[in-house]
Amino acid sequence: MADEKGPVEIVQTPVELDYTYTAGQAATRFLKGVEQGKFLGQRCPVDGLVYVASRGSSPKHGVPTGPDTVEVSDKGTLISFSIVRIPSANLSVEPPFAAISVLLDGADSHLMHVLDECPLEEVRMGMRVEAVWLPKDQWTASMQNVTHFRPTGEPDAPFDSYKDHL
Template identity: 55%
Template sequence: MSESEERKPVEVLRTPVVLDYTYSAGQSSSRHLRAFGKGKLLGQRCPVDGRVYFPSRGSCPQHGVPIEGEPVELPDRGTIVTYSVNRVPSENIDLELPYAAIQVLLDGADTILFHVLGESSIDDVHMGMRVEAVWKPEEEWDDSVANIRYFRPTGEPDTPFDQYKEHI
């Protein structure tokens, strides 16, 4: 080995690291995800101030108290509280580019659902727009939020800003 080779730092060292994990979504998320599999949207109510979390993760992240009690079933329609226009393809979303990524406040919920907007031009999407879920055919359902293919405009009058400004 020449002197220059000896001084050359080792820059590549192959150490394959493989660790297998067995996950559980946990009690709250499992209930939420299984409800998707039945075409239902389940939230939970904070015992302190009654806010409805969708999804609930077992505790109120505001008050730090466990969320117990009956889940709250929510309708699959709501209001766009904010959005952005996406021009980057994603293998999980079968909408044509560009499309709007939206945050939907479901009627009766106090937290926001992330989803995408279909059957609408990006020129039309706006805050306050009323939308409803378009579900995949039932035989394609899984325990997943992706059972909803996208939301589409309902044509109802916009929700006034004051009614959702606390939820942005």
């Protein structure tokens, strides 16, 4: 028995914490929009910037956003990215893949997602991308409705169009 297995060198000591996450008002509104295939943001009443997904307050001015929601596009501009090459048990995507920041058209804040249907060496700032949605009958109030983003094939956005959002 000992000969076959060899000495013990590693033990696994997993830590596991079970939470119930409550989205709160702002994220609930956003997720209910996603449930209907829309990205909803909220506007800062001071400077008019649109946050998607809004946390319920303007980080610049410390005032509540809204109360109205603003629908933004599911297309946008890739403004930053990172190629993930290191596997991790909690990743639902096989590395290597591109983790991207997308500035949706009509939004002033960016959201993080995964870019697919694009060779990694072609991923670049300014690339125009769009959300790829699950079939409508599988939609839930979850960002998992969007499987990934993919290039639209449009010409790149000029740097000046997003430089203030980096």
